[in-house]
Amino acid sequence: MAQGPHQNFAQLLAETRALTGDDPSFAADTGQSQTLSVSSRYRGLSNPSFSFALAQQSLELMSLGLSTDVYEAIPGSRTSSGPQPSRSSTVSHTQLPPDPLREMSRDQTHHLIDVFDDEVGHVYPVLDIVAVHQSADLLHNLIQLARQTRRDEPLDYKLSGVEEVEIDILLVVLANGLFLQEHSQSKLGLRLFDVVRGSMERLTSAAEVRTQHILFLLLSSISYFCQDEEILAWRTVGLAARLSQEIDLHRLGTILTTTRAGDEGVRIIRLFWSIYILDRRWSLGTGLPFTIKDSDIDMSLPKPDEGAGYLRAMADLYQLTGRAWSFISGGTSKMNGQREVNSEPPPNQRMLDYLQGQFLAWHRSLPLSLTFQNPKGRAMPDDREVEQPRRLQSLRAQLYLRSNEMRILLYRPLLFSPNLLRPRLATAKMVVSTATDSIRVLWHLHKMSGLYEKLQVCFNHFLESSVAVLFLALAHAPYHFASANKEGIGLAKEIIGNLAATSPVSRRLYRRIMHLEGLANGLQVIQGCGNLYQPSSRPPLPHTEIFDVATLSQEPQLYENATDWSDEAAQEPEWLPPHVGDEVHGTLLSNVDFSGQIPHTVEVVDSFEPQWEDGAFDGLFTTLASM
DSSP: OOOOHHHHHHHHHHHHHHHHOOOHHHHHHHTOOOSOOGGGOOOOTTSHHHHHHHHHHHHHHHTTOSOOOTTTOSTTOOSSOOOOOOOOTTSOTTTOSSOGGGGSOHHHHHHHHHHHIIIIITTSOOSOHHHHHHHHHHHHHHHHHHHHTTOOSOOOGGGGTOOHHHHHHHHHHHHHHHHHHTTTOOHHHHHHHHHHHHHHHHHTTOSOOOHHHHHHHHHHHHHHHHTTOHHHHHHHHHHHHHHHHHTTTTOHHHHHHHOSSHHHHHHHHHHHHHHHHHHHHHHHHHTOOOSSOGGGSOTTOOOOOGGGHHHHHHHHHHHHHHHHHHHHTTTEEEETTEEEEOSSOOOOHHHHHHHHHHHHHHHHTSOGGGOOOOOTTOSSOOHHHHHSOHHHHHHHHHHHHHHHHHHHHHHGGGGGOHHHHGGGHHHHHHHHHHHHHHHHHHHHIIIIISHHHHTHHHHHHHHHHHHHHHHHHHHHOHHHHTTTTHHHHHHHHHHHHHHHTTOHHHHHHHHHHHHHHHHHHTSHHHHTTOOSOOOOOOOSSOOOSSOOHHHHTSOOOOOSOGGGGGGGSOOOOTTSOGGGSHHHHTTTGGGOOTTSOOOSSOOOOOOOOOOTTTTHHHHHHHHHTTO
């Protein structure tokens, strides 16, 4: 007698619990909570951790490694960003002793405001920095008066004449300045940020919300990101996005009727697009959904003004990204266990190549002032790089790296399985060369300008995404990429290894890279090429036999005929280890469950077909996209 879907699910659940020890009676006996843990958190396809996990399990299967828990096996790393233990976040900043602001001098306060403006304010110019300095002076006047009168009780800073939300904004700016200055590990910064947590919580149920409250949430999401808490950054900017739509900031008519001055309207438009950009940025970083849909935005709403060139460029880029992601995901979703297909067809090679052309056209359209000059093997920056302001160097580099990242995002799913990769080897090589180019640029920023060290959390994201691509290619086509990926992985280790001693954020990434490199070096095919990276005395930006440094930064050609690519896939030699075959690799993606994990034990079936037009991506995302 055939079992119904509910019976099948109940049986599968019982078997899984028996295998993993995740049984309700076990939880009751041990006093463990049955709520979802951090390790159960969803990891979307665009999350670099997903690619790292997939590469790790591939390498473990090929090397017959004992570890199969792809998220917990990385030594010294956290599984994901997530909320930290509660720290009295509901206490008002007018009552919280000891007061961290009273421990800071006036000069230190103004310095931290300038640090924030130098590193973040020019990227997201939504803050009246002069007004922030004025608020700091008024608060320090009150602190000075309290010292003169020897009053030790908690101060009510509203007596300074500064509005409460402006006080919150000042404290978040100071916390961000400390996090940027001390590489995400400032105790004073955490204390300052703890003071305003209650204000964030109250905004979820506030009867009235103004643009300054939304600005405060935006700055708080940036603060979470600076603390290496990307999940919380995504949550917080999502709240800012919803509140901005609630008060109609996504419609031009509302802005025109509610603003009293032109400067105010310009700042509100910048604020909305900053929220839009960070919503997209952290959604792609975490693999979680966008909050703001392009279809909800008033088509007449102008983009940021010319004075916010980076914002304007990023708004255009992420609108392209939204369209691209809908094609990449194949228009599929999971609803009540059933696959729903919308009117859009699954993505095909021609469409992906067209979208890549759109990203390249976007990069070519950037003004000269925002165009990054790829180092192309130079050991020293040219005169133009030396003379340009450091903040302009940062904007140029971020736009260049973001362009590479979006092109990688288009094709990275091809690396998820050998069955998808091998017939499209030319495309896989293009993706790997783009990732290697990004690593070279990051190496240049680290060695020549010091920008990387200043913005480690930001640039580590690009490095992590690029290295994940190299390990995916190595895991699923080691014969083709074992030698080719030496340089990129070696440069990545050099970058992150130099920073790991002083930054816990970089230390975790370094350990993750070292862990995967150790697995890769154990493979027979890689042993034949030598270890992935050996320190050498070669000059910066080494030139290898595999890739020409000068050509890697050139735009890849747009392929017009995907059906010819299968002829380019070379045959692996007979001496390859038997576990490199598809009978092992084909199981990887079907191991993934709906929580985003790869279970310890599960029956697997190879469901991938190499024919592109027959829906290879369709089969891929049926398994993965709805985790």
